Amino acid sequence: MKVYLIVVACFIFSALSSANRQLHSEDKQQGVPLDSIALSDPAILADTRTNTYYMTGTGGKLWKSKDLKYWTGPYNVVQIDTTSWMGHKPMIWAAELHKYQDKYFYFATFTNPAVKIDSFRGNDIERRACHILVSNNPDGPYVPMKDPVYLPENKPTLDGTFWIDKDGLPYMIYCYEWLQTWDGTMEKIELKPDLSGSVGEGKLLFKSSDSPWSREKDKSGNIKPNMVTDGPYLFTTGIGRLGMIWTSWIYDVYTQGVAYSESGTLDGPWIHEKDPITPPNFGHGMLFQTFEGKWLMSVHSHKDINGKYRRIPHLFEVDLSGDKLKVGKIYRP
Template identity: 70%
Template sequence: MKKLFVLSLLLISVFNLSAQRNKIRQNVPLDSIVLSDPFILADEASQMYYMTGTGGRMWKSPDLKLWEGPYKVAQTDPASWMGPRPMIWAAELFHYQNKYYYFATFTNREVKIDTVRGNVIERRASHILASDKPDGPYVPMQDSIYLPEDLPTLDGTFWVDTDGKPYMIYCGEWLANWNGTMEKIELKSDLSGSIGEGKILFRASDSPWSKEKDEDGNDIFNKVTDGPFLFKTETGRLGMIWTSWVYNVYTQGVAYSQSGTLDGPWIHEEEPITPPNFGHGMLFQTLEGQWLMSVHSHKVVDGRYIRVPHLFKVDLSGDKLVVGEIYNP
């Protein structure tokens, strides 16, 4: 009886913990949400904002002030390479040709594809799910694999280039190549799969602002490429924000394409564009037309390392992206 009683208490505890994790919260301020890699879709049709990020959940808001969630919106195939319980990172939402698309990084921790310099490389790749509605559910499409099985990729984002073709832009993980890459691959017209092979746009070592120390204490380039997002200024200049590190500080920079296409060459600004400790940004226009940047910051609370979303005002009216002050809805 004692064992049954203990087992009952354990099951109740597990149930309560699960319920807490799945509980939908109302009227939550943005700075009270714990979320990495926040991405916000301002949806004209529903007049709502939808925020995704790492974790496979979604938050909704009519005004950016108070949010409701988190809702589970990603549905994956347990028989696919992702396995039954994939980790989901850096989810992004795009409205394209009357459908909604969910670009995200999925990791199957049960599958190891390589070991590089003592680091075990898990099966990880950028992938796309689709839905007819902005709040999902988002489900797999035709192709089960978009990117090579033997290379870890992450942080896929979306862009239609000057040739009218859709592309996924993504990172080749530094843990495998020791010099992170930014790459592109062409997508099918309905985004249901990829075409051909990926092409490198630039490498982490091309950045003039990211830094780390080598084993002798000398400054070298930081190996990480993270969180790409494409945009155009009002003058038509093509830019990309992306994130790396300056020593131990998460930092965001920008590069501009000299040709005006994804093929570049990409010219990097000398200095970061956001204050220290802000990164993995994206740009969106509010339903009223104000350009904003969504990013996250890092902090330690009661010994727990957390990330919190923030919004910055941005100006795209000139030839460059200019980041302004913190935006408080």
């Protein structure tokens, strides 16, 4: 019996080691400048435990850096349940890493193109939803937790992010995509204490049409509010004011704005600043603090090249010391 148990233990250890090697066995590029990486929705975790910056985004890969200037990667760090609604090879968008209760959580949007949940105005809507994976280490592997579904199966949701509100409870803030309503929304849902699932139903925070700066033209050429809500990220200013950066469009220009909560909680009401906060064609931002204490905002630039988008990560200096977020110059480490 002892020999049998030893053999089983060795087999399990070998299997786990093999899986971990597979996750990290791809050919890696080293010393890659940030602006040489093609990546949408860049999000950076500054991990003080390892003194390393970890960058995720769309595509399900991870990059590592010690100085924000040169990066190594990409690493494959995601393990999914292929028997779940995601299928064998889901698309992965807008991944973020958050450290919470001594674990690391991977917030991302997963899409299974093979499953259609609805058809609206002639468009088939694919199964798409925000989901959370967990790991004991910042570089993974990130694996599923208890609940297979965090948000309603019949709603396309995306760009989930994390926030602890003043009630001390954890929440996921996410976008209900415009595809079913023609007016995207920003919503919140309470999470279980260990983030392994959601509690109750989502609650509306604001609509895309509430924004004074996002605009588009309809088929008749009439100007109206843009319908897209993308990339929420929460922060507090130096005086404790709760804000949210988020992204939409001004006609064909990818643009990022900011809103502030009058109540200081996720429930708002949310008051939108009149003007965008970044230069044209930058968006989907998030905020982090360097190991030296400097606040930065990561975004991607958005360029149309012969009908295909090219998106590159960039860093902007930000000032949070007052009552509003102020975006400064591009940061070059």
